[in-house]
Amino acid sequence: MPLSPDQLAEIEAARANPLPTLRATSPGMEAHLYRAHQVLDHGFIRVVDYMGDDAAIVQAARVSYGAGTKHVQNDEGLIRYLMRHWHSTPFEMCEIKLHVKLPVFVARQWIRHRTANVNEYSARYSILDREFYIPAPEHLAAQSVVNNQGRGEVLTGAESARVLEMLKSDANRAYDHYEAMLSQNGQLGLARELARMNLPANIYTQWYWKVDLHNLFHFLRLRADEHAQYEIRVYAQAIADCVRDWVPLAYAAFEDYRMGGVTLSGKAIAVLKRRLAGEVVGQVDSGMSKGEWREFLEVWG
Numbered sequence: 001m002p003l004s005p006d007q008l009a010e011i012e013a014a015r016a017n018p019l020p021t022l023r024a025t026s027p028g029m030e031a032h033l034y035r036a037h038q039v040l041d042h043g044f045i046r047v048v049d050y051m052g053d054d055a056a057i058v059q060a061a062r063v064s065y066g067a068g069t070k071h072v073q074n075d076e077g078l079i080r081y082l083m084r085h086w087h088s089t090p091f092e093m094c095e096i097k098l099h100v101k102l103p104v105f106v107a108r109q110w111i112r113h114r115t116a117n118v119n120e121y122s123a124r125y126s127i128l129d130r131e132f133y134i135p136a137p138e139h140l141a142a143q144s145v146v147n148n149q150g151r152g153e154v155l156t157g158a159e160s161a162r163v164l165e166m167l168k169s170d171a172n173r174a175y176d177h178y179e180a181m182l183s184q185n186g187q188l189g190l191a192r193e194l195a196r197m198n199l200p201a202n203i204y205t206q207w208y209w210k211v212d213l214h215n216l217f218h219f220l221r222l223r224a225d226e227h228a229q230y231e232i233r234v235y236a237q238a239i240a241d242c243v244r245d246w247v248p249l250a251y252a253a254f255e256d257y258r259m260g261g262v263t264l265s266g267k268a269i270a271v272l273k274r275r276l277a278g279e280v281v282g283q284v285d286s287g288m289s290k291g292e293w294r295e296f297l298e299v300w301g
C-alpha cells in the first residue's frame with residue numbers, strides 16, 4: 001500500500017472540510033487534490049496544492065499584450081498562440097506542489113530538473129522503510145541491442161526468476177544489515193546518516209516537489225516521452241493526467257505542439273521542399289548525418 005492508514009485518514013479529513021476561497025480554482029484539479037495516485041509497486045504522486053488555472057495564463061498574457069490580444073478570438077486561441085511561439089512566462093503563473101514517493105534511482109533522474117523546489121525525506125533524521133521497487137515481470141528486460149540507453153527483449157522463465165530472486169534477496173539482505181547497524185541492542189550502533197549508505201538504489205524515498213507549469217511541461221516533454229526510462233515515465237504520465245484536468249486548454253496546446261509536434265532543422269525543411277517539388281532526395285544529398293536522416297525518416301517516411 002502506498003500510504004499508511006493514518007495518512008489516508010488525514011487525506012479524507014482534509015477533503016471532507018473544504019473552505020470557501022476567493023482564489024481561482026480548477027474543478028478538475030480539486031477532484032485530484034490530496035489523493036494519491038499509485039505509481040510502480042509502492043510509489044505514488046499526489047497533488048498537495050496548486051495555484052492558477054487556464055484563465056490565469058490568459059490573464060497574465062493580456063498584461064503583456066493588452067489591446068493587442070483583441071484579435072485573438074478566445075482564451076483557447078491565445079493559449080495556443082503562446083505555446084506555439086514559446087511565450088512561456090504566462091505559463092509560469094501556474095504552480096503545482098506534489099508529494100511523490102519514488103525509488104532512489106528514479107529520484108536521481110528526476111532531480112536533474114533544476115527548475116523546481118524540493119524537500120526530501122531525511123534518512124539522516126529518520127529510518128527508511130523496507131520498501132524496494134521490484135519490476136513487474138513484463139518490465140524485466142535485457143539490454144537493448146540497438147539503443148545503448150534502453151532495454152530490449154523481455155526476460156522470461158528461469159532467467160526472469162533468477163534475476164527477480166537476486167533483486168529481492170539483495171535488497172532484503174542490505175536492509176537486514178541496515179537495521180543491524182542501526183541496532184542499539186547492547187552495542188553503540190551506527191548513525192542513521194552512515195548506515196543508509198549500504199542501501200540499494202531501488203529503495204523508496206519521498207519528497208515534496210513544487211514547480212511552475214512552464215517547467216513542468218518541460219519535465220513532461222522529456223520524461224513522458226517514449227525515450228525516457230519506463231520507471232520515470234509512469235510518474236510523468238500520472239502527473240500529466242492531473243495536469244490535463246487542471247489546465248485543459250494549456251495541456252491540449254502542450255500535447256499538440258510539444259508532445260505531438262516535431263522540430264524541423266533548416267536542412268530538413270529544405271529536403272521537404274525538394275520532395276514536395278517531386279525530387280527524390282537521399283541521405284547523401286540531404287546534408288544530414290546518418291543519425292539525423294534516420295530520425296527524419298522516422299517522422300516523414
Ligand SMILES: Cc1cc2nc3c(=O)[nH]c(=O)nc-3n(C[C@H](O)[C@H](O)[C@H](O)COP(=O)(O)OP(=O)(O)OC[C@H]3O[C@@H](n4cnc5c(N)ncnc54)[C@H](O)[C@@H]3O)c2cc1C
Binds near residue numbers: 215223
Ligand atoms: C532521455 C534522457 C536521457 C538522459 N541521459 C542523461 C545522461 O546520460 N547523463 C546525464 O548526465 N544526464 C542525462 N539526462 C539529463 C538531461 O541532460 C537533463 O539534465 C535533464 O533532462 C534536465 O533537463 P534541463 O536541464 O533542461 O531541465 P531543468 O534543470 O529544469 O532546466 C530547464 C531549463 O532551464 C535552463 N537552465 C536551468 N539551469 C540552468 C543553468 N544552470 N545554466 C543554464 N541554463 C539553465 C535551461 O534552458 C534548461 O533547459 C537525460 C535526460 C533524458 C530526458
